[in-house]
Amino acid sequence: MPAYELYGQEEIDAVVDVLQRKIVHRYSSHEARGGIYRAKEFEDVVARAVGAKYCQAVSSGSAALYVALKALGVGPGDEVITSAFTFIASIEAILECGAVPVLADIDESLNLDPESAEDAISEKTKVIMPVHMYGAAADMERFRELCDLYGLYLLEDACQALGATYKGKGCGTLGDCGTYSLDPNKVISVGEGGLIVTDDEELYRRMEYYHDHGHIHDESIDRGAEGKACLGFNFRISEIQGALGLAQIKKLPRAIESLRSNKKRILEAVGDLDLVTLRDLPDRDGEIATQLVLLLPDEGSARAFQKASKEAGAGCSVLADNTWHYAKHWKTLREGTTYSRLRCPFDCVYAEDLPSYRPIEWVQTDDILSRAVMYGLNIVMGDEDVERMAKAIKAGLKVAY
Ligand SMILES: Cc1ncc(COP(=O)(O)O)c(C=O)c1O
Structure with missing residues (x-):
């Protein structure tokens, strides 16, 4: 299913256009760029396509999981329940937060078994993270019930499931937030990239700040003059990935x-x-x-x-x-x-x-x-x-x- 199967002139033109205009950074050169923000456009198109209020693009699906967990406040002393059948990035993202991944069983959907996940809940559990493996939704109604019952966050690892739906709603939009991967083996790809979607404005802002050193982005001032909301790191995408993403999402x-x-x-x-x-x-x-x-x-x-x-x-x-x-x-x-x-x-x-x-x-x-x-x-x-x-x-x- 690699996305490159559908790469064509549209992708080439999109990338060439960015290079010709010579504005590759997504958050700088506000005057010179004439109102063109490809990464932002891409985020808006994705949010509309999957049915979420907000979308934050980051440098990989792994980064998407990590930034989402950081924004949810996951850290040392917390446990996150996920599946023993996933890509190791799901687990590494939890470890990078200093938290403990608790790997529960799958059922015959090949996704996290809600019963097994419930058995794994402890007083340290902060998040349940079902993974929509091989592009098919986990049992999200059950996970929503569990998270409501025990007061936990629900984070969907939808890295393999951009475009998949569960009872008419986009996978990734059913939890507190959801992540997608745009790596070369996914249905659409920007080379390397990831996306996080949410309906929660406060959570979105945290992710936006965290993925770019805490910067409070403001198009009306010079990037160097921007304030900072928190410590963070660099998980930005560039305008090249934004433009490529715009061409690719049309083909989804x-x-x-x-x-x-x-x-x-x-x-x-x-x-x-x-x-x-x-x-x-x-x-x-x-x-x-x-x-x-x-x-x-x-x-x-x-x-x-x-x-x-x-x-x-x-x-x-x-x-x-x-x-x-x-x-x-x-x-x-x-x-x-x-x-x-x-x-x-x-x-x-x-x-x-x-x-x-x-x-x-x-x-x-x-x-x-x-x-x-x-x-x-x-x-x-x-x-x-x-x-x-x-x-x-x-x-x-x-x-x-
Ligand atoms: C379930 C799952 N989670 C996370 C990731 C990480 O995505 P990326 O390769 O973009 O870092 C992948 C990638 O294959 C994945 O399959």
């Missing part, structure tokens, strides 16, 4: 339509799945269909399926092997590998009972991922690609029991 509906149609065509060509099931999603129609996952009855079936599928011409992965997304494989997390001698939360008076992050903690997750096979889908798939994948799935289904 087309990319999603194409992905959904590809998935549908493949499943129709396969026909009856028999004992095999799709992910148990709370809103199947809202997913952006970047992946096709099949849940088999057991691991033996999944391994046999994988072999037959490869032999028939299309490789798939068994998700338990996924070193990128399954916490079981993260030795650096288990061992707390960092370069400083002392560091919160690993050596921290506020975090005495750090979880061990061993796979034994995720029995349910391990069971599900060891019988889940996954195919990545492209935006552009011709009839031949669809037929090849359908043929491989059928070959897998034949040997799966």
Whole structure:
């Protein structure tokens, strides 16, 4: 599903225009730029597209999570509950705040299991962070209920789910705030970049300040004369990313339509799945269909399926092997590998009972991922690609029991 599949003249023109005007910084040269603010325009278009009041662009999806957590006030002594099946950035963002990531199980949606998340709540929990994995919404009604019941913030890691919806509302807009990634493997990309959306003006202001050294942005004065609201850091995007984003966001509906149609065509060509099931999603129609996952009855079936599928011409992965997304494989997390001698939360008076992050903690997750096979889908798939994948799935289904 990489966004570059749809890169074209529009993206080239957008970037060239910024370079020709020679104004690359998003917050400077107010007089010279003639009212053109591409990064700001991009943020406004994204906010409208997903249905949020405010959007802050930052330098990556990882930065988006980090800035959001900082703005929510997460720090040493706090715990954040998220999923054992995600990209490690979700966990690193929490660690960078000095807080403790508590990794709960997934359910058959492959997203955070609300029951497991509830079991993980302690008096230190500050945030629940469901991850909308592979472009499909987690059970947001349940998470909203839990957060209201226990007085917690709800932060959506929608880094893989820009454009996905849950019961008609944009993923990322259902919590207190939500994040998207614009890295090269997402449905739209600006090279590297991220976005945070929220309806809460105070939270938005904090994120705006924090992501740019605390600056109180003011177009009517010189950047050097701006005041500062807090300490922060630099997670800015440039006008180049803003312009590229504007060209890309116009293609988002087309990319999603194409992905959904590809998935549908493949499943129709396969026909009856028999004992095999799709992910148990709370809103199947809202997913952006970047992946096709099949849940088999057991691991033996999944391994046999994988072999037959490869032999028939299309490789798939068994998700338990996924070193990128399954916490079981993260030795650096288990061992707390960092370069400083002392560091919160690993050596921290506020975090005495750090979880061990061993796979034994995720029995349910391990069971599900060891019988889940996954195919990545492209935006552009011709009839031949669809037929090849359908043929491989059928070959897998034949040997799966
Ligand atoms: C679930 C999830 N969270 C966070 C990120 C981090 O995004 P980025 O690569 O833009 O830093 C990713 C990226 O793949 C992701 O998949």
